[in-house]
Amino acid sequence: MSEKKTLRQIARPFVADPAGGVCIRDRLKGLTPEDEKVLRMVGGHMGSLASRDLKARCADGLDHSTDTWAARKRELTAESSSRWAGSVTGATHAQWGLSRRAQFAHLQGLESGTRTIRHRLSLPVGEKGARKAPGGYRSTHEWFVKSRRLAVLEDRAAQVRADREAGRVHVVRGGRKLANTRHNLTAAQLTETQWRDRWEASRWFLSADGESGKRYGNETIRVTPDGEVSVKLPAPLAELANSRHGRYTPAARVSFPHRGDEWADRIEARNGITASTGCGCPTGRSTPTPTSSTRPSWGRRRVSPSRPPVKRVPVTLSSLP
Numbered sequence: 001m002s003e004k005k006t007l008r009q010i011a012r013p014f015v016a017d018p019a020g021g022v023c024i025r026d027r028l029k030g031l032t033p034e035d036e037k038v039l040r041m042v043g044g045h046m047g048s049l050a051s052r053d054l055k056a057r058c059a060d061g062l063d064h065s066t067d068t069w070a071a072r073k074r075e076l077t078a079e080s081s082s083r084w085a086g087s088v089t090g091a092t093h094a095q096w097g098l099s100r101r102a103q104f105a106h107l108q109g110l111e112s113g114t115r116t117i118r119h120r121l122s123l124p125v126g127e128k129g130a131r132k133a134p135g136g137y138r139s140t141h142e143w144f145v146k147s148r149r150l151a152v153l154e155d156r157a158a159q160v161r162a163d164r165e166a167g168r169v170h171v172v173r174g175g176r177k178l179a180n181t182r183h184n185l186t187a188a189q190l191t192e193t194q195w196r197d198r199w200e201a202s203r204w205f206l207s208a209d210g211e212s213g214k215r216y217g218n219e220t221i222r223v224t225p226d227g228e229v230s231v232k233l234p235a236p237l238a239e240l241a242n243s244r245h246g247r248y249t250p251a252a253r254v255s256f257p258h259r260g261d262e263w264a265d266r267i268e269a270r271n272g273i274t275a276s277t278g279c280g281c282p283t284g285r286s287t288p289t290p291t292s293s294t295r296p297s298w299g300r301r302r303v304s305p306s307r308p309p310v311k312r313v314p315v316t317l318s319s320l321p
Contacts, residue, residue, distance in 0.1 A: 023297040024259050028229065028252040028277070035250040038233075038240050039277065042248075043204030045234055046084060049076055050205040051173050053092045061167030069093075080234035083220045087208050099169035107164060110157040117150045174202040206231075210272030217266060217273035223296060225264050227253035231277070256296070263296055273297070 031039075053072055060068050069089060076085035120134055125143055129135030137143040163169070172179050181188045182195055190198075208220030216222050220232045230249040233241055243249045256263055267273055274297045 021297055022259060022262070024256050024263060025296075026254040026256050028250060028254060030252045032251050035252065038237075038248050039206070039231075039250070041237055041240070042231060042233060043206045043277075044200065045237060046080065046088065046205040047173075047200075047203045049079060049084075050088050050091065051203065053088050054095060054171060054173060057092045057096050058169060058171065063167070079236060081220075081232060083208060083211075083232070084234055087220065088205060090209060091205070091207065095171060096169060099171050100164075103160060103164055103169060107157065107160045110153055110160060114150060114153045114157060117146055117153070121147060121150065174199055178202060207276035208232075208274070210274045212272040213270050214272075215270065217271050218275045221275035221277060222247075223254060223267070223273075223275060225267065227255050229254060229277075 028035075053076060056072055057064065073082075073085045073089050076088055080088070116134065120137055121143065123136035125136050125140055126138060127136035137146060178195075178199060181190070182199070185192060185195060188195075206221070208218055210218045216224060222230045222232075224230075228249060229252070230243055230247045233246050233248055238246045241248055263273070276297075
């Protein structure tokens with residue numbers, strides 16, 4: 001009679017943390033040609049500053065310090081504003097950090113793959129594996145192919161390891177997938193004009209961090225309780241303002257049917273709301289008509305079970321705690 005298999009141990013139950021942030025969105029419908037023009041100019045200008053700042057951050061590598069951060073922010077402030085510059089540098093560091101984590105995960109995957117292949121190559125051909133250890137390869141042909149594969153993975157791992165030690169990351173604002181699509185427009189069923197519209201929209205930067213205690217939770221991209229959106233224009237575009245204090249107010253209004261009451265409570269309490277405005281281009285074959293959208297987001301503070309829940313709202317129209 002065969003032995004009974006040992007059942008796995010069931011872990012002790014635990015309480016999962018709630019969601020760290022909330023993001024809602026709505027479209028800016030009924031934009032006038034002038035509104036669309038101004039939003040494109042602001043997004044393009046701030047996008048160029050974000051690209052330049054990301055390039056500078058990548059060039060700093062591991063030599064980055066608070067002094068270099070402050071120097072970059074001062075340079076951006078002269079061409080936008082202090083709040084815009086803070087949002088750009090914050091997004092740059094988040095993107096650089098994400099690239100570093102992805103680079104580390106990629107390196108771990110390569111090293112794991114090389115270890116597995118090296119182990120299987122060391123075993124005789126056809127040897128069976130154990131429960132948690134793979135066996136040898138099934139044929140000499142497969143053994144030869146995998147030996148070539150091992151050389152390729154080792155070379156890739158060496159390149160990634162060298163980049164990581166030097167502090168180099170590879171980042172494409174707008175996305176590598178969309179950048180590569182430019183070389184395969186026929187397969188993607190896009191014209192060059194359609195691709196260019198998507199590429200420019202994806203490289204816009206229209207996101208502003210919120211500030212607690214400020215009016216409606218955000219001084220840069222402000223959304224009032226009745227749905228009026230206003231944007232603080234960067235210094236070079238200040239002459240385009242149609243409202244007081246260098247702000248531009250589009251004709252379109254927004255409303256948030258989903259969790260709108262929760263959002264309204266936060267802006268009335270002057271909690272920080274992160275706001276962002278984007279442009280989505282449809283995938284039709286005709287010339288795309290941009291569709292702008294506004295996204296407010298806020299986060300929740302983690303609390304222990306012994307204390308009553310305390311909620312706070314960060315500043316951006318996209319959800320981050």
